[in-house]
């Protein structure tokens with residue numbers, strides 16, 4: 127097993143999970159045995175089919191759920207012994223469905239709600255809200271009622287309301303479901319910016335295209351455990367692993383696999399790349 | 412026979428400022444599998460709702476033009492009446508299953524149509540088998556996964572023996588495997604049963620392979636109609652309309668550009684593999700290890 | 701979550717097999733009996749009889765305990781509160797300043813508690829042994845309008861969905877630093893609003909979708925609707941019904957015809 131984390135040393139390890147197990151009240155074991163370390167500034171894609179335990183894992187990181195056994199350490203603190211609002215300052219979590227949280231009369235109020243709860247000073251709150259509105263490109267919508275906005279915009283409001291709490295870690299639960307390519311690309315760009323600023327990103331998704339384009343590291347979950355932890359390309363070179371976790375590789379990856387014995391690398395993830403490999407021989411001759 | 416005919420249809424939802432559909436004309440023939448492709452807000456759902464009469468009967472707004480379902484105008488018919496001809500599956504699995512067991516869910520339609528009991532039993536078993544949910548009769552819909560819910564919703568429509576099935580982004584909330592299983596059902600509906608299908612989708616990666624025609628929508632207008640090979644030929648054009656082009660179309664289009672031809676177009680991985688093996692790798696296009 | 705409303709446990713006991721209409725009738729008749737009986741002894745016998753039926757239903761102990769917890773709490777509350785309002789009679793058992801506890805009042809409290817116990821637990825026999833859909837179907841067969849039955853069925857069906865939604869909404873707000881049960885009245889009100897509004901929005905969306913789904917499945921297309929599920933009274937069902945009627949009629953006869961103090 128991985129050695130237990132030692133506090134103090136290796137402080138770039140912002141999340142450390144050891145032998146996490148989580149059982150719901152009805153007896154469903156959603157996380158069987160999960161250990162992982164995540165470094166500050168990492169961009170992790172957490173993938174797996176519906177019901178594989180991604181959301182349950184995320185809720186164990188921000189204290190909404192407490193481990194049945196095992197230890198979750200966030201920035202050196204035992205998550206099980208830290209109050210949810212305290213954790214919320216470190217771990218921000220944007221729910222899959224933005225409509226589960228939007229209730230204010232304006233976007234601005236919605237974004238203020240988090241930092242207000244956390245008891246920051248008025249000046250502080252104002253600064254954080256402005257930054258969050260900027261980060262999600264919402265300035266022009268700040269006086270609009272959130273419920274009147276399109277889905278893509280509502281998602282951005284919900285993420286902005288997390289940014290405003292100024293956490294170091296962002297967990298986003300399937301943030302692009304239902305969005306158009308354009309909206310989804312814009313959102314991913316904004317997340318990329320946060321990552322460049324040094325924030326740690328955990329992106330829960332089953333869109334393998336997003337994974338291939340944005341993540342630095344892919345963690346594949348299946349029935350409550352991690353079955354693969356690698357760089358994005360590694361995740362695509364093993365179709366069996368993806369199938370086992372109810373995921374489908376992008377069509378080009380499938381095509382590349384079909385052409386594997388013709389000399390095409392199996393970890394191709396974009397059409398451009400595939401065509402490059404296909405025509406490379408022809409060009410060089 | 413025409414399954415659906417829209418003539419110059421315009422529709423504006425009550426309380427909205429712009430036309431959700433603007434001068435849309437479209438004919439769907441019986442037995443056709445049509446995929447309506449477009450980004451969010453392009454008007455796909457409105458087309459679906461027109462195809463079973465919910466627009467304009469149950470959903471209010473300004474309506475112009477004419478809609479005929481199986482060559483009879485929708486005006487003067489109720490949604491319940493049209494339901495015997497057209498089944499519909501909505502985007503959200505959550506609100507379209509309202510019974511306490513899967514079996515009741517599938518029986519609900521035929522019961523309303525006063526189908527005799529023994530025949531309802533047969534229809535329920537037939538429909539559940541078709542969607543791969545045999546044996547789930549007594550399960551509560553609440554306990555099913557999203558993909559299973561959508562397949563039950565399909566069965567609940569099929570048990571009314573409709574002549575046309577309309578599906579509004581049925582894979583919206585599903586994971587890739589749920590999506591895959593759902594598409595297997597659709598493929599079978601087309602292949603084995605020759606069902607007339609209208610499928611609204613935001614990307615055509617799977618549907619391209621077995622759609623007879625694709626209708627591309629943008630801002631409430633139909634901008635292109637035709638076989639997948641024609642309508643999906645130009646990935647850049649699709650992107651400009653906010654539609655994620657199928658990756659195989661992108662591969663084909665890149666090959667066409669680089670090889671100065673226009674002959675490539677791939678709808679399935681198998682097709683792409685064999686063509687590429689034969690025509691590109693066969694000619695030494697790839698560095699061998 | 702689901703367990704909260706769905707008390708049904710699969711089984712094949714006599715109570716499971718008997719026609720739901722007979723069970724509903726039985727529950728109603730036993731409830732009437734609980735109202736009519738006035739002596740503690742008679743009510744205690746009735747409660748014991750109900751308990752025997754519960755045991756015969758072979759419902760897992762955990763589920764029984766879970767369901768009865770509320771009933772016993774309620775009974776206890778009645779026993780404690782009754783003498784506070786009812787201070788008549790002699791002899792006085794105890795008194796604390798203005799509060800007096802008299803023997804008749806205590807007796808009346810215990811009697812009422814037992815009656816409430818009967819009224820509450822008798823329904824569990826039905827819930828433990830009958831699927832919700834069969835209860836609804838039986839109600840419709842007994843003459844309740846189909847729309848009412850459907851409304852009831854939909855409410856039961858969506859209860860778990862809706863409670864899951866509320867749970868998610870509360871989680872979503874807690875993740876934004878909201879602490880339920882903390883702060884002054886103003887803050888608490890605001891906390892409720894933060895849950896209530898998303899819940900209403902979600903319920904309204906569901907209701908919209910629901911009405912479309914109902915229409916597009918030909919709801920209301922014909923008046924002579926058929927039903928897949930049906931019950932037929934077997935001889936054993938008639939027998940059970942007869943037994944139930946006797947259980948009501950015998951004590952009533954004893955009480956009103958022969959003047960026994962029951």
Ligand SMILES: Nc1ncnc2c1ncn2[C@@H]1O[C@H](COP(=O)(O)OP(=O)(O)O)[C@@H](O)[C@H]1O
Nearest residue numbers: 150152154156175176177178179180181182183
């Ligand atoms: N509130 C809950 N009560 C009981 N079981 C649950 C609850 N939430 C999730 N589960 C179960 O836990 C497992 C993991 O679910 P989840 O973490 O939501 O997966 P994912 O986010 O990967 O779809 C599933 O089997 C699911 O049914």
Ligand SMILES: Nc1ncnc2c1ncn2[C@@H]1O[C@H](COP(=O)(O)OP(=O)(O)O)[C@@H](O)[C@H]1O
Nearest residue numbers: 424427431449450451452453454455456457458
């Ligand atoms: N209930 C409604 N009220 C007002 N406007 C609506 C309603 N539903 C859809 N619209 C508008 O109609 C247009 C087309 O929507 P829709 O048919 O739902 O598109 P799609 O299904 O392609 O996303 C959009 O501009 C949308 O905002």
Ligand SMILES: [Mg+2]
Nearest residue numbers: 177180181299
């Ligand atoms: Mg999830």
Ligand SMILES: [Mg+2]
Nearest residue numbers: 455456579580
């Ligand atoms: Mg739509």
